Amino acid sequence: DPRPVLIAGGAGYIGSHVALALADAGRPVVILDDLSTGRQALVPEGAVFVRGDMGDRALVRRLLAEHGCSGVMMFAGSIIVSESFREPLPYWRNNAGSGLAFVETCVEAGIRHFVYSSTAAVYGTPDTLPISESAALRPISPYGRSKLAVEWALSDICETAPTRFAALRYFNVAGADHRGRSGQVSPVATHLIKIAVEAALGRREGMAIYGDDYPTADGTCIRDYIHVTDLAEAHVLALAHLERGGESLIANCGYGHGFSVREVIDVVRRVSGRDFPVHSSERRRGDPPALVADSGLLKAKLGWVARRDDLELMVRSALEWEAKQQP
Ligand code: UDP
Numbered sequence: 581d582p583r584p585v586l587i588a589g590g591a592g593y594i595g596s597h598v599a600l601a602l603a604d605a606g607r608p609v610v611i612l613d614d615l616s617t618g619r620q621a622l623v624p625e626g627a628v629f630v631r632g633d634m635g636d637r638a639l640v641r642r643l644l645a646e647h648g649c650s651g652v653m654m655f656a657g658s659i660i661v662s663e664s665f666r667e668p669l670p671y672w673r674n675n676a677g678s679g680l681a682f683v684e685t686c687v688e689a690g691i692r693h694f695v696y697s698s699t700a701a702v703y704g705t706p707d708t709l710p711i712s713e714s715a716a717l718r719p720i721s722p723y724g725r726s727k728l729a730v731e732w733a734l735s736d737i738c739e740t741a742p743t744r745f746a747a748l749r750y751f752n753v754a755g756a757d758h759r760g761r762s763g764q765v766s767p768v769a770t771h772l773i774k775i776a777v778e779a780a781l782g783r784r785e786g787m788a789i790y791g792d793d794y795p796t797a798d799g800t801c802i803r804d805y806i807h808v809t810d811l812a813e814a815h816v817l818a819l820a821h822l823e824r825g826g827e828s829l830i831a832n833c834g835y836g837h838g839f840s841v842r843e844v845i846d847v848v849r850r851v852s853g854r855d856f857p858v859h860s861s862e863r864r865r866g867d868p869p870a871l872v873a874d875s876g877l878l879k880a881k882l883g884w885v886a887r888r889d890d891l892e893l894m895v896r897s898a899l900e901w902e903a904k905q906q907p
Contacts, residue, residue, distance in 0.1 A: 657679065802870035
């Protein structure tokens with residue numbers, strides 16, 4: 581399909597990597613981003629960029645019509661689990677309220693293909709690992725609930741509308757574009773690898789481990805870290821699947837094995853060659869002990885291949901990206 585894709589949140593961390601992947605493949609992209617955490621500098625060369633809110637129906641309607649978009653992707657949203665407990669309303673407003681407005685505007689405009697950023701947070705604390713898409717959906721944070729709300733809305737709405745959707749449930753996304761064009765930019769760093777990389781670069785005193793008494797081998801939480809470029813490829817494949825006439829789908833995105841917080845910190849120390857102080861602190865609210873994806877569906881339905889299943893590579897690219905940013 582030569583028609584453009586509208587990417588809400590395309591100037592953020594994951595959205596910009598997907599925009600780059602589409603643009604690299606020659607697909608025109610239109611990026612809508614309010615720049616609350618994203619950066620215009622991450623927008624691919626030659627892409628249309630518009631600063632605005634995905635919940636702005638008139639703006640979205642105009643962009644879809646003006647550019648003749650055939651598909652959309654929705655990355656925009658608020659993503660910090662701990663913050664969502666302190667300030668649930670913005671999570672419901674941005675993720676659910678604006679998200680639903682965006683879905684509605686796109687469906688009304690006749691958009692047939694909708695790719696949605698979902699999350700492993702929809703599962704809460706799983707009964708068994710790895711987690712398959714059919715596992716119980718029991719989100720334990722306002723963040724997870726606000727993301728699941730729109731996933732459910734999409735699947736209900738797509739039952740009767742001609743729109744089909746792909747909801748990709750991300751596990752822990754890490755790393756940066758190998759050509760150095762994008763990486764983590766959010767000014768409010770909460771992600772483990774970003775924090776550890778900042779500590780390694782001497783940009784923070786050290787770091788905390790949020791809980792070392794979990795029922796895991798070393799007592800710290802286990803997460804399945806997926807390289808952002810592999811995740812971007814999953815989006816390109818998901819869109820191609822919908823454009824071939826494939827049915828709506830919901831798929832986990834991860835590698836199927838995890839690392840503990842301590843293991844990640846050790847890799848950051850080793851790859852950077854720098855030591856930094858680490859102390860144990862309280863558990864963080866909303867953190868399940870272990871999250872590992874069963875990504876069999878992504879492989880089977882989309883032909884996705886885990887090409888960068890390498891924590892050192894993720895850490896190295898994150899370090900290189902972070903070192904280039906103004907402290
Ligand atoms: N974590 C930590 N110290 C930090 C940041 C994160 O111990 O400074 C832990 C966090 O408690 C969780 C894991 O690292 O167990 C991954 O957290 P992150 O915020 O990167 O992603 P999330 O799993 O919340 O999406």
